[in-house]
Amino acid sequence: MSDIHIRIEGVNKVFGAEDHEVVALQGIDLALERGQFTCLLGPSGCGKSTLLNAVAGFAPPSSGEILVDGRPVTGPGPQRGMVFQEYALFPWMTVEQNIRFGLEIKRMRGPEIDRRVDELLKLLSLADFRTRYPKDLSGGMRQRVAIARVLALDSPILLMDEPFGALDALTRRNLQDELLRLWAELRKTILFVTHSIEEAIYLADRIVVMTYRPGTIKRDLLVEIARPRDPAAPEFNLLKRELGLMVMEEQARHHNDELRMAAVD
Numbered sequence: 001m002s003d004i005h006i007r008i009e010g011v012n013k014v015f016g017a018e019d020h021e022v023v024a025l026q027g028i029d030l031a032l033e034r035g036q037f038t039c040l041l042g043p044s045g046c047g048k049s050t051l052l053n054a055v056a057g058f059a060p061p062s063s064g065e066i067l068v069d070g071r072p073v074t075g076p077g078p079q080r081g082m083v084f085q086e087y088a089l090f091p092w093m094t095v096e097q098n099i100r101f102g103l104e105i106k107r108m109r110g111p112e113i114d115r116r117v118d119e120l121l122k123l124l125s126l127a128d129f130r131t132r133y134p135k136d137l138s139g140g141m142r143q144r145v146a147i148a149r150v151l152a153l154d155s156p157i158l159l160m161d162e163p164f165g166a167l168d169a170l171t172r173r174n175l176q177d178e179l180l181r182l183w184a185e186l187r188k189t190i191l192f193v194t195h196s197i198e199e200a201i202y203l204a205d206r207i208v209v210m211t212y213r214p215g216t217i218k219r220d221l222l223v224e225i226a227r228p229r230d231p232a233a234p235e236f237n238l239l240k241r242e243l244g245l246m247v248m249e250e251q252a253r254h255h256n257d258e259l260r261m262a263a264v265d
């Protein structure tokens, strides 16, 4: 029997008003299983971040409902940790202080915090960097700290909005591998936004392709390729081509829309 962790039911989101309405999400229904790694895939503007923010509880849908463990989401909560593209670290705090921060807010006891911070520094290979400030770290290292900070809170759900989008290809692959290792070890439910087809196939159990305006679900598929996945393998490339066509269709709609808007201006 399936164990549904996050249920998204009839979710719509409209921005703006009257003549400037943007239907960012329309009729989104999704049931995400506990421990499943799902990627939301689509070109810019198809509502991926809007959906993720709704699940996070940052911005509620205009209508419809989001349930976590059967309970409606009414705001941010401890079951859901969010990792952004821009690292979101406190620049005036060291690596260690950045990780400690959330634990102190949770009023965990001192020795327990020390133990947990040491564990996370080790888990993300950050032990040698504990006294550094974010400005003295590479983008990849900063993102490791951001992930450690979210893991510190021990949320069973990780929401990730293009977390590796700003990284070079090699660092990105390293962090993808790291994330897969953490996911296998910690069995989190992950909802991960990306516009990279390769990233989605490399990481996900399930890929949800979205359409551009209104944001709807174009395709919802399970990735049946055994892990670790090889991006050079024929089955990987076959799926990449299939998804590529779908995403390109949506990209073209985005492009046409931009041309139309430019003509109106």
Ligand SMILES: Nc1ncnc2c1ncn2[C@@H]1O[C@H](COP(=O)(O)OP(=O)(O)OP(=O)(O)O)[C@@H](O)[C@H]1O
Pocket: 015, 016, 022, 023, 024, 042, 043, 044, 045, 046, 047, 048, 049, 050, 051, 195, 213
């Ligand atoms: N606060 C807002 N006010 C008005 N329109 C918005 C707002 N936020 C998003 N939108 C519009 O809603 C649509 C979906 O945006 P969203 O950021 O969710 O897309 P996305 O797929 O995450 O794209 P990207 O990868 O560029 O972030 C877009 O057309 C965007 O212009």
